[in-house]
Amino acid sequence: MTITESAPTTRRLNTSKAMVEAIAQEMEANPEVVYLGEDVGAYGGIFSSTTGLLDQFGPDRVIDTPISETGFIGLAVGAATEGMRPIAELMFVDFMGVCLDQIYNHMAKISFESGGNVKVPMVLTTAVGGGYSDGAQHSQCLWGLFAHLPGMKVVVPSSPADAKGLMTAAIRDDSPVVYMFHKGVMGLPWMAKNPRTVDVVPEGDYVVPIGKARVAREGSDVTVVTISLSVHHALDVADKLAADGIDVEVLDLRSLVPMDREAILASVAKTGRLVVVDEDYQSFGMTGEVIASVAETDPGLFRTAPQRVAVPDVPIPYAHALEYAVLPRHDRIEAAIRRALG
């Protein structure tokens, strides 16, 4: 499918509109693509993940479901095994506990258990992340948990263009893909503003292959490997440190499964110093996995000890000051970079 439009190259969108554009284009092209979840119809998704889709495609394809995640995610799994390409939205990833059996015993395993004969080409979208005082049950990232369980690709866009390109790739993928959008990167007027959440987005057909990291900023002194909203924070810190003559490379993983270990190794081979920044919990998660990718392949690359900046192993506080204290924000990222430089 190729859509050509004679539109200006400066066309900008925020991340939510870019994500919706990809969904709308795929729904336009393929009648098997449907979207279902809580408040995804008239409301347009509580984080604007589906704004306008109901008007465009009607209630048979943009389906408001009852508050029964087991029911509608199971429905999506069944539809996918029968050849549809459903997108099911789990309103907050924090709610995965009520439907995890459908996700990791069915969505993730059916292809393996059938010897590859039954595909499950569905996308599970979900809102993640904190920073806006929504408490311990509405602020988690939990991507490390999904990445730990085999059978699902795990995609986490940080920019408007990636949100579009990775969504297109996710819908077309024959494997189940978990697409995790951070509320803080959506560019919503009522959330904390970040200038990088509005940017140029290619028009027409646009695919970003799943599993390829992106060098968000080239640098030579230290590598920061990160994902999602933390990419924005790391870029802010890199801009600040450039004034001190510190040249930071920022690598946006874009997906945890598959993880682009080659890109991590290539960057650390260049800089010799590694900082991993993750808004998920520290222990047994992405930070350790990234460091292990280097340590078990070529530990001699490390000129200094690798550093990690993640959420300490505590529930995320509601109180604003306490929440900011546990999140991997600018001050902690800067301190870790300075430690890595020795």
Added chain:
Amino acid sequence: MTDVVFPVMSQDNPEATGVLATWYVVDGDAVAEGQLLADVQMDKVDAEVAAPAAGMIRLTVAEGSEVVQGTVVATLE
């Protein structure tokens, strides 16, 4: 030259004010007719502002500003 105005979102109060929440263009951009220019907000309701014509845009209101509905927020040259 074509004016881009803050849309009328309140019929009851002609003096109602809203916020220019997000500019999707920067001053001097060449825009196409119908292209998304901005998100605006009034009383927790969002609306999009699209270009009424093609041209080079000149912004007259900064992002985050609160203005009376109907105010010219940009011009297209």
